[in-house]
Amino acid sequence: MRVLASAPAKIILFGEHSVVYGKPAIAAAINLRTYVRAEFNDSKRIKIEAHDIKTPGLIVSFSENEIYFESDYGKAAEVLSYVRQAIELVMEEADANGKGVTVSITSQIPVGAGLGSSAAVAVATIGAVSKLLGLELTREEIAKLGHRVELLVQGASSGVDPTISAIGGIIHYEKGKFEHLPFVELPIVVGYTGSSGPTKELVAMVRRTYEEMPEIVEPILTSMGKVVEEAIETLLSELEEGMKLARLGRLMNINHGLLDALGVSTKKLSELVYAARTAGALGAKITGAGGGGCMYALAPEKQSEVATAITIAGGTPIITEISREGLRIEEVLP
Ligand SMILES: Nc1ncnc2c1ncn2[C@@H]1O[C@H](COP(=O)(O)OP(=O)(O)OP(=O)(O)O)[C@@H](O)[C@H]1O
């Protein structure tokens, strides 16, 4: 039997980092996907083929007649830890430890770029392997297992990323619970800096700042929570479309300033954010953990101008759409 599953990337429209401290966030699935194929193999081992990921620590040396490969196995194993934990949790749930399973991954999502590649790979893996093992899990249950994977690997996670990747659409997420917000085709442009920021390290860095200066950081997180509440009200309001987007744009700019205050922006991210605003975006902010990775802009009727401005500022624009669909079982073959 062979199962192919896929799960989408996401953008955090509002509320990254503050969501880890129990504040609300708004997240949307987007049309970039990670595909995971799972099948039984004849060994008693788990085999992972990750086709789109660089394996760190590989050293190649050669003489005239021979090539030598050495690897820092610790680093290589670490990069596969989301997939490994996802498989192990499902094998445990299905009481299937000891079975041979091969998992093969291909992905359209840039890695460590704030677009939820870790959650998408975990959710698609859980989806594919659970189906292979005959476990009937709901999307909510898969989201919860994805959250456990992130907690095991990162040490801290709000769970918003695995939830949006499993569920799809646009959600309001808060303290482990979610509700769908009305689906809207938001005119967004994502700008990729080309560098990555590991979520685990950025969340830990914010935690250290919080512990060092709680009286300063607490009000920043509270303000972020208020910005998100206001954005939820705006999305649910009867405001005319243009006014709605203008208000969301202003709230994005405030959210970006607060994220910058927490120390998760970089020079390149800020350059892309200001380039987008100058080219006519109503708002622009970091999306995801920051420290590199991506920003996004809200740019009705200005998507191509903003994309060009991002390119000129040295970034890579990604014009994408919000995706209604979360985890998808693409194919089940006998
Ligand atoms: N295609 C893939 N195959 C295997 N592992 C992957 C893949 N994509 C992502 N990962 C895992 O996810 C890690 C990156 O996750 P990280 O949380 O740091 O960034 P992100 O999820 O892309 O961004 P963010 O969490 O800010 O949205 C990689 O180092 C790797 O361990």
Ligand SMILES: C[C@@](O)(CCO)CC(=O)[O-]
């Ligand atoms: C930075 C963070 O808030 C969002 C990453 O997309 C981490 C999390 O919520 O787990």
Ligand SMILES: [Mg+2]
């Ligand atoms: Mg992640």
